[in-house]
Amino acid sequence: xxxxxxxxxxxxxxxxxxxxxxxxxxxxxxxxxxxxxxxxxxxxxxxxxxxxxxxxxxxxxxxxxxxxxxxxxxxxxx
Numbered sequence: 001x002x003x004x005x006x007x008x009x010x011x012x013x014x015x016x017x018x019x020x021x022x023x024x025x026x027x028x029x030x031x032x033x034x035x036x037x038x039x040x041x042x043x044x045x046x047x048x049x050x051x052x053x054x055x056x057x058x059x060x061x062x063x064x065x066x067x068x069x070x071x072x073x074x075x076x077x078x
Contacts, residue, residue: 004032021045
């Protein structure tokens with residue numbers, strides 16, 4: 001998932017995000033480390049908080065690094 005990246009972009013602590021979505025801060029840590037799969041309800045709350053679709057935050061497969069995604073486009077166009 002991209003929770004750590006999204007938190008960093010918004011300068012949010014685990015405690016702040018946990019408070020916003022109604023969970024314990026440890027739950028956010030477990031999610032970020034991949035030690036816990038969120039319930040559908042929690043996944044929706046997190047996505048709503050970040051104003052992003054589910055597939056932008058969570059994936060059953062590992063996400064490619066953002067730098068690969070960002071810099072792939074200019075190489076294809078060149």
